[in-house]
Every structure is written in C-alpha cells, then in structure tokens.
Amino acid sequence: MKTGRFGDFGGQYIPETLMNEIHALETAYARYKDDPDFTAELGALLRDYAGRPSLLYYAEKMTKALGGARVYLKREDLNHTGSHKINNVLGQVLLAQRMGKTRVIAETGAGQHGVATATAAALLGMECEIFMGKEDTERQALNVYRMELLGSKVNPVTSGTMTLKDAVNETMREWVRRTRDTHYVLGSVMGPHPFPTIVRDFQSVISKEARAQILEREGKLPAAVVACVGGGSNAMGMFYHFIPDAGVRLIGCEAAGRGIDTPQHAASIAKGTLGVFHGMKSFFCQNDQGQIAPVYSISAGLDYPGIGPEHAHLYETGRAEYVPVTDDEAVDAFVFLARTEGIICAIESAHAVAHAIKLIPALSKDDSVILCLSGRGDKDVAAIARYQGVDIHE
C-alpha cells in the first residue's frame, strides 16, 4: 500500500501551493504522535478538559423496548462542547502549536467541529476563523453565535450549495492564501493524506475506551458497533480498535435524506461512485460528468457528498457495512431515544440510533451492540420542531 493510501483510496490531490505544507504536517505528526510530552499534554487535556473517558452507558430501557441485544451508548455527547469533535481538535491544535502556527482555520457543517475548534483556540490562545455554509449558518444560528462568543470569526460561505462541501472548498482556498502561520484543522477523516490518518488516530480513543469498557461490562466483545457517517470521523473512531476483531460487525449509517431513490440524499456509499475530490480518491455523489452533486440531509453534519478514504476501503474489502437512513427514520429515532432514555442526541447520531432500532430486535439477547452517540442534540431542537411543524422561537 502506498503512503497515505487505504487500498487505492486516499492520496494527496491538492494544489502545489499546499504540498510543502502538507509534507511539513506529515513530518510534524510523525515526530510528535508518540512523543511523551505531546501525548501527556493531550492526555491531560482529554481527561481534565474534555471529560474523558466518556461513559459507556447501558441503555436498559431501550434494550427492553427493542427486545434483542443489549444496547450500550458510547456517550461522546457528554464531552466538553457536546460531541466527539473535541478529541481531534485538541490533538490538531496542539500539533499546530508545535509547528509554530498561531492561527487555525476550519470548516463546519452543523457547527460541532467549528465550536470545538473555536473552543480549543480560545483555550490554547490561537487566532481562529471558521468557514460555514450560509445555509448552515441559518440552520444552526446558535452555534454561529457560540463560536463568536468564543472569540472566533465565522465566515458564511455563499459559493456553490452553501453547505459543508462549500465550507471545505472555502477553507482550502483560505489555506492556499495563507499557510505560513495557519493550520487547517480538518474536522473529519477526509481530505489529503495525512488528515484521514491524523483524525482517525485522534478519534480512535473512542473505540480504545469502548473496547475495554464493553469487555469489563460484558466479558466479551459486542456483536456490532454502529455509528453515523458523513465524512466519517466518529465512525472511524468507533470502528478503529474493533477492526482486528473479525466477529464484530462495523456498521456505518449514511444520510439517506428523503430517500436514496430521490436525488435528495447524502449517501456516498449507497449511491456514490469512485472519484477524486477534496484531496482524496474515494466515493462521491456526482453526476455522469464527474460534477459533484448537491446533496441533502436534515443533518447539516452528514450533508456531505463524499466519505473518508479509509471507510471506502473498509467498504470495498467488506470489513464494514454501510446502510442508508432517511430523515424520517432519524427524526423518529431522535424522539424514541429522548422518550425511552431521556437523552436528546444530535440528529447526526440519531441516524445510528435509527439503524439500531431495526438491527437489535433480530440479535440474540446474549449479545451486545454499541452505538456511538457522537453528539448532543440541543442544537437540533429547533430544527426538529420545524420538521414536525411546531413553530417555536429560539
């Protein structure tokens, strides 16, 4: 396998202007990833600031309601800033500091990655600018203000479809303008090498903890782990340490929007084809000319036309399965989890819950399943209300 490739997926398809910078990042990451000072500083921040390890919660009422395998929730929603995004951001911002950078930039969809980046920048004294599709700034207005409160500048992106893909485009353009003092804190397991590896490594703390936690609770490995997939960072983190455990099914839940038989979805495995975009060779929703398709999901965080290259590889080799979940199913799951367990999860995570609702009744009561609750749902309450036709004012 070539460097930075997962099978044939991945690569470094980016403008020449960024190449030396991306090589500098590779070098810095190789130097610091196992450096005792670096790992100690990151470990302390994850523990004392982000609140790790996150809980592995036995969802007893949900288990009873579904009547199958025992359900465990990996509570990334309880992390500081309310999602798994902080795991990666703290690592990357510490790395950026060691590279001598004083400024970070990032894309955001739902705002979770933007809020996490703005938070780390505030804590660690970095200048910060966030790029967010204009449509998403409207869907997630509270998160925009949250980032501004944290001292970041939020740039609404008005190009293209004004969503996550365009936010990535604009952050890349900004990085091409200014690399000397600026690190791009990419938020998912995507983009050019080494980002898919760096983000996966920083997120792999999820499965490292979960694997030990489930063995302690159940005395055996789970039958499956389930996570939502946009670019795929929480799923990659949730899968990673289970990959060698051949008996554990790895299931990623893609956003099917209004259905994969309509044009309004963001299901790059179910409906995408091989392509090269945003620095990587992977699967993308695109038309017959190789033009990237406008995608749709109720979830701004899954509203992305591609998937990380390691997921593409796990799919192609058959190690992981990917299933589409519609808006309707996700909203029903969002409500179900709130009513059975008293947990309001992110609409992104609700895609994983929705698939679990279908999966779990068919599994043995002697087995367990871990769902990654990647984020909390406060940010989504207004949107869910609108979806259900309830008029509320934030």
Place this chain on the structure above:
Amino acid sequence: MSNIAKAFGNKKAFLGFVTGGDPNMEICEACVFAMIRGGATLIEIGIPFSDPIAEGPVIQAANLRALAQGTTTDKIFDLVKRLRAKTQIPIVFLTYLNPVFHYGYDAFFAKCAAVGVDGIIIPDMPFEEQGELRGITQANGVDLISLIAPTSEQRIAEIARQASGFIYLVSSMGVTGTRHAITTDLSKMVRACKAATDLPVAIGFGVHTPQQAQEIRKVADGIIVGSAIVKLVENHRENAPAFIENYVRELTADA
C-alpha cells in the same frame, strides 16, 4: 518538439484563458478567436468543474455559468474540433482531476489526441500524484503541465526536471484572481526552474495590467491571463469578443 513550443517563439508568449462553455459555447468560441486576433500565442480552455478549489470568485462563477448551460466534457471536445478546423494555435485544457477521472483516463487523452489538444493543466494533481497519468498522457502526445508555486522551494528542481510543455509558475499565494501587487521574488523562482529544465516558464495568477505584463516578461517567457479575461466575458457576454481582443492587444503590445 510539442506544438506548445510554438507558443514560445521570438516574442514573449501570451497564454489566454476562457472557461469552456461560458457564457455559452458560441460566445466562448468567438472569445477564443478574439484572443488569437489580439495576439495570444496559446489558448487555455477550462473544462468546468462544480467545485474548483484553486479558483477565485470570477472563475468559480464562470464554471457555474458554463455548467448551467449544460456544458459537458464532450461538448468541450467538440469546441476544440471546431477551433482546430480554423487554427493550429497551441491549445491546452485546464481542469480538475475528477471530470478527467470520470471520463476515463485512456478515453480522455485518446480524445485529446484525436481533436488536437496539446496539453493539460490539473491544479489538484501535484507532482507526486502525476504517476497515474504520465504514461497515458505521453502515449497520446499530450503534455502534462506542472505548476510551481511560491511555496515549492526545494521541490522546484524535481518538478521542473519531469515537466513537459511549459512550466506554469504561480505568481503568489492564494487562488486565481487579479492582484494589485505581486511581491514574490519571481526572478529567483524562474532561475530555479531554468537550472533544472530547458522548458519555457510562463507566469500566471493575478496578472491583469499592461505594467504587470511588462514586468513579468522581463523575467519569464510568457504571461498567463485568466480571471481578467473571464471577467470581460461576465460583463459583456455576446459583446465580450471585441473587449477581449482589445484587452489582449493592449497586454501584448510590447511583447
């Protein structure tokens, strides 16, 4: 010798860019001939892409206008076929890798050879990734043109040594679009290229005034103008060819 070398003759070269199919195929074709009448020595035609990450707002908008007109890769090949019936001026494509990948590398470059495309510039395919294309472009006689940026530094020699056609030297950091001032030490970069290759060096990104053109011609073999021409297309549509011809003439006056 590739056809591209003809663009770099006794005079300094002028490489003019339009996005294929912007604002429609007919006006686009007229704009190409306007550039030639104005004194362009090489024509760059953009195959539009939905998400051109190395482009500034002007060329981004042109890409979307062209796509909205239903422009496809085959329609751009047809455009080149029509141009070739009337001119032998060197023609290169500029596009992102995905439309080429989607067409199929073999089919795409065979078609380039068949219609008379001399080279291709792919901004999101850096030197390290060119291996998957190089054999195919060479087999079809299409020059794969490499970009060199202000940040390339120690990479310049390696890229230049393996380059073909000409060297596309990016004048400054950032995406395409006009700039008031170019502060990069261009002559130093050109010297580094020349130390590694005999290929001509043309400079683009931000070039739009006759003064800039003159300055750049002192250090390089040619200038590349994109956004300023595309802006004339945007502003004048069917009347753009006359504006473009005058503009290119103004920029090539002292070449």
